[in-house]
Amino acid sequence: MANNIQAIRGMHDITPEQTPYWQQLESVVRDVLHAYGYREIRMPLVEKTELFKRSIGEVTDIVEKEMYTFEDRNGDSLTLRPEGTASCVRACLENGLLHNQTQRLWYMGPMFRHERPQKGRYRQFQQIGVEVFGMEGPDIDAEMILMSARILKALGLFDSVTLHINTLGTPEARAGYREKLVEYLSLHRDKLDEDSLRRLESNPLRILDSKNPAMQQLIEDAPRLMDHLDEASEAHFDRLKAYLDAEGIRYVVNPRLVRGLDYYSRSVFEWITDQLGAQGTVLAGGRFDGLVEQLGGKPTPAIGFAMGIERLVALLEDQGRAMPADNMPHVYLMAMGHEAEMKAMQLAESLRNELSGLRVLLHCGGGSFKSQMKRADKVGARYALILGDDELAGGVIAVKDLEKGEQEHRSLEEVTGYLASSLGLNK
Numbered sequence: 324m325a326n327n328i329q330a331i332r333g334m335h336d337i338t339p340e341q342t343p344y345w346q347q348l349e350s351v352v353r354d355v356l357h358a359y360g361y362r363e364i365r366m367p368l369v370e371k372t373e374l375f376k377r378s379i380g381e382v383t384d385i386v387e388k389e390m391y392t393f394e395d396r397n398g399d400s401l402t403l404r405p406e407g408t409a410s411c412v413r414a415c416l417e418n419g420l421l422h423n424q425t426q427r428l429w430y431m432g433p434m435f436r437h438e439r440p441q442k443g444r445y446r447q448f449q450q451i452g453v454e455v456f457g458m459e460g461p462d463i464d465a466e467m468i469l470m471s472a473r474i475l476k477a478l479g480l481f482d483s484v485t486l487h488i489n490t491l492g493t494p495e496a497r498a499g500y501r502e503k504l505v506e507y508l509s510l511h512r513d514k515l516d517e518d519s520l521r522r523l524e525s526n527p528l529r530i531l532d533s534k535n536p537a538m539q540q541l542i543e544d545a546p547r548l549m550d551h552l553d554e555a556s557e558a559h560f561d562r563l564k565a566y567l568d569a570e571g572i573r574y575v576v577n578p579r580l581v582r583g584l585d586y587y588s589r590s591v592f593e594w595i596t597d598q599l600g601a602q603g604t605v606l607a608g609g610r611f612d613g614l615v616e617q618l619g620g621k622p623t624p625a626i627g628f629a630m631g632i633e634r635l636v637a638l639l640e641d642q643g644r645a646m647p648a649d650n651m652p653h654v655y656l657m658a659m660g661h662e663a664e665m666k667a668m669q670l671a672e673s674l675r676n677e678l679s680g681l682r683v684l685l686h687c688g689g690g691s692f693k694s695q696m697k698r699a700d701k702v703g704a705r706y707a708l709i710l711g712d713d714e715l716a717g718g719v720i721a722v723k724d725l726e727k728g729e730q731e732h733r734s735l736e737e738v739t740g741y742l743a744s745s746l747g748l749n750k
């Protein structure tokens with residue numbers, strides 16, 4: 324037997340059993356985003372490699388080792404997007420969306436990172452991302468956090484997560500701090516792991532983000548950015564906290580929250596759960612005031628966040644949330660014999676015409692009464708409608724309530740009204 328071709332490691336199918344969770348999550352999130360006036364934007368999955376190098380930063384995990392980069396047939400270097408922010412900024416600039424206007428935008432789709440696959444960490448994964456342009460905050464920073472809180476509440480996950488916030492200050496303030504940090508870390512070179520040694524010169528702040536247990540004490544004792552903040556960033560952060568306090572949103576100020584990418588500044592935040600092992604961040608974001616200019620636009624303040632859908636779905640599944648039943652068929656329509664089959668097809672069409680929202684599954688492919696009834700049970704239909712020779716002759720149809728196990732005959736004219744009232748659908 325030939326070997327079956329398998330999916331690429333870290334890239335998963337989402338089966339029909341799982342899609343209801345996804346669909347429910349997507350629609351809940353979409354409703355909340357629209358309630359705050361965010362509009363959807365859709366970008367290509369592939370961009371010029373240069374875009375990510377310039378925005379994310381050369382010395383980041385993503386650019387150093389996670390990108391799916393390839394040459395297309397013209398010899399151009401292209402990359403499957405590892406995240407959405409860079410593409411979103413590019414799209415805004417290219418479409419003139421930032422000329423004298425602010426934008427509240429969202430997008431949804433797959434991202435690609437060549438990471439070591441494990442629970443909650445995949446090579447193709449799905450994000451819903453949100454970006455705002457042209458607002459300096461901290462009011463909009465607070466709005467974004469409130470919106471993310473509302474999303475988590477709407478999903479029933481609010482009690483499973485904790486909000487961590489931090490401020491990274493301005494790039495200038497960070498530069499001063501960076502020197503202090505490098506000085507401190509250089510004194511403890513012997514305790515740095517290989518990654519950290521490499522980052523010591525290029526991106527020392529990222530060392531604070533290290534998950535290596537052996538380095539935790541060193542990180543704990545490191546000088547804090549919080550103590551080297553510029554006054555304006557400090558005031559911005561205080562005001563953000565005041566907004567959150569006023570709304571009763573609880574948070575942890577986490578000085579080690581530095582985010583992985585170069586482009587962040589000032590407010591950063593993450594919603595973290597302890598229910599998914601090491602992959603605990605389900606939603607993460609922050610301000611990136613320098614990025615638009617870095618990509619060729621006018622200086623434009625900006626802030627955004629992205630949530631990892633696989634991790635949110637995993638939380639929903641772990642909590643044993645009942646599968647949303649709204650894609651189960653209401654009716655399984657069975658027919659025995661050629662004439663009845665023809666009639667059944669017509670009936671299925673007319674039921675769908677007359678009852679909007681009715682989900683009718685027509686049995687196709689013939690077979691015995693018993694085998695058809697088995698199928699009706701298996702798909703979880705509420706009613707089986709049965710058309711056999713007797714029913715045809717009598718101009719009626721058998722209606723079996725599969726929940727109660729009761730069966731009765733109804734006239735073909737009657738059946739629409741009966742389904743409408745028993746299923747609560749509008750005729």
Ligand code: ATP
Pocket residue numbers: 406436438443444445446447448449450582583602603604605606607608629630631632633634
């Ligand atoms: P992590 O620290 O877990 O690697 P990150 O900082 O790289 O996350 P972001 O780039 O901020 O992640 O992406 C936002 C969110 O997208 C994350 O909080 C997470 O929920 C999700 N995410 C990131 N990488 C992956 C992945 N490889 N597989 C699944 N979800 C992911």
Ligand code: MG
Pocket residue numbers: 384583
């Ligand atoms: Mg990562």
